[in-house]
Amino acid sequence: MPMTLESLRAELPITDKAAYFNTGGHGPPPDSVLKAVSDEMALQAHNYGLPSVSSEQAAREKAAREGLARFIHAKPEEVALTPNTTQAMRQVSQSIGWSEGDEFVITSLEHVSTVSLGTALEQDVGVTLSVVEADRGDAEFLETLRSSLSERSKLLCISHVASPDGRVLPVAEAADLAHERGVPVVVDTAQSLGQFPVDVPALNCDFMVGSGHKWLLGPMGVGILWVSSDHLPSFRPNPVPEREPWSPPDSPIEAPTAAHMAEKGTHNTAMVIGTGRAIEVMDEIGPGAVAAHTGRLSSILREAAAEMDGVNVLTPTEPGRSAGLTTLTFDGYSPDDLRGLVSRIYEEHNAVVKFQWLTAPMRLDRIGMRISVAAFNTEDEVNGLIDAIREGASRL
Numbered sequence: 001m002p003m004t005l006e007s008l009r010a011e012l013p014i015t016d017k018a019a020y021f022n023t024g025g026h027g028p029p030p031d032s033v034l035k036a037v038s039d040e041m042a043l044q045a046h047n048y049g050l051p052s053v054s055s056e057q058a059a060r061e062k063a064a065r066e067g068l069a070r071f072i073h074a075k076p077e078e079v080a081l082t083p084n085t086t087q088a089m090r091q092v093s094q095s096i097g098w099s100e101g102d103e104f105v106i107t108s109l110e111h112v113s114t115v116s117l118g119t120a121l122e123q124d125v126g127v128t129l130s131v132v133e134a135d136r137g138d139a140e141f142l143e144t145l146r147s148s149l150s151e152r153s154k155l156l157c158i159s160h161v162a163s164p165d166g167r168v169l170p171v172a173e174a175a176d177l178a179h180e181r182g183v184p185v186v187v188d189t190a191q192s193l194g195q196f197p198v199d200v201p202a203l204n205c206d207f208m209v210g211s212g213h214k215w216l217l218g219p220m221g222v223g224i225l226w227v228s229s230d231h232l233p234s235f236r237p238n239p240v241p242e243r244e245p246w247s248p249p250d251s252p253i254e255a256p257t258a259a260h261m262a263e264k265g266t267h268n269t270a271m272v273i274g275t276g277r278a279i280e281v282m283d284e285i286g287p288g289a290v291a292a293h294t295g296r297l298s299s300i301l302r303e304a305a306a307e308m309d310g311v312n313v314l315t316p317t318e319p320g321r322s323a324g325l326t327t328l329t330f331d332g333y334s335p336d337d338l339r340g341l342v343s344r345i346y347e348e349h350n351a352v353v354k355f356q357w358l359t360a361p362m363r364l365d366r367i368g369m370r371i372s373v374a375a376f377n378t379e380d381e382v383n384g385l386i387d388a389i390r391e392g393a394s395r396l
């Protein structure tokens with residue numbers, strides 16, 4: 001039977017324990033994903049090295065990669081699997097060939113792991129980290145981006161869905177501006193893959209990085225790297241010879257694949273195969289059905305929050321400008337107040353939400369509560385959370 005929104009919930013024991021609203025941090029994998037991982041690990045442990053088993057395992061891994069490529073409308077040879085999004089981003093950075101004085105342009109809504117990469121490039125290479133404000137609406141963002149890009153810009157990084165406030169950023173338009181200046185673009189889809197249908201090539205970028213363990217509900221330990229076919233011939237995140245030493249000397253030089261360039265050494269095939277099962281689950285439910293469900297529940301949440309005294313909805317509410325992530329801010333709250341509220345919502349109302357820094361580097365006056373409404377959440381859970389927030393906010 002193909003998975004549905006209802007049967008998905010039945011495969012998630014966490015839904016019996018709490019109303020879980022932190023899929024943007026870590027999505028719970030359904031039982032069938034766990035089974036795919038544990039079956040694979042058992043098979044490896046019990047049969048390691050038997051030729052037939054190795055080739056079947058390679059076939060399952062290939063199928064997982066192909067399923068993922070189909071899911072994002074890419075070609076299998078453009079996809080590599082990394083340990084996480086941070087490593088995928090670093091692979092892209094490694095392939096850039098930075099020199100002193102180059103600029104790494106990022107939006108002000110990028111994840112702290114990207115800011116940390118930029119800071120390291122500043123310290124180690126003398127690259128300038130150029131941060132473009134992105135939380136004041138698309139038109140102003142694109143205008144600021146246009147004037148920030150220069151002949152020194154070497155890479156633009158932009159999130160598809162911003163982690164701090166769930167806003168969908170105008171990735172394709174930003175990529176157009178960057179390309180006019182000859183600047184390649186990496187899009188961070190950690191918060192969009194699995195939230196709604198994502199056609200990666202249509203985002204008009206050169207590289208994409210993303211996570212398996214958030215909205216895709218895969219196991220932890222798999223990041224996704226996509227390298228557009230145009231970039232594959234020059235993509236060099238690692239030193240790789242044209243012909244591997246184990247290839248026969250007269251064999252033809254093979255066309256580079258993202259996996260060949262980025263997946264060096266032994267990796268966690270069980271987690272990759274588990275991610276493949278997670279993609280099947282998403283395909284069966286349909287990312288469009290997920291988006292319709294989470295969009296409806298998020299509207300209920302946002303409309304109720306907007307009515308509460310001292311509570312502000314930071315996430316844009318216009319259609320298409322956000323999906324299942326909602327960030328709330330609270331008038332006059334300190335980080336400790338907000339941490340206390342997040343804890344009480346769990347201890348007294350059994351709901352899990354996230355304390356969220358809204359900027360990187362962190363600023364004490366830029367904090368919020370991030371709520372991830374995912375495919376498995378229900379309207380009852382959202383209504384319970386609304387009561388919990390209303391009650392918690394009024395007590396402080």
Ligand SMILES: Cc1ncc(COP(=O)(O)O)c(C=O)c1O
Pocket residue numbers: 024025084085086087110111113159161162163188189190191211223
């Ligand atoms: C937008 C975004 N990018 C990157 C990351 C880092 O992901 P990972 O921990 O898989 O490296 C996260 C994690 O929350 C994220 O939300």
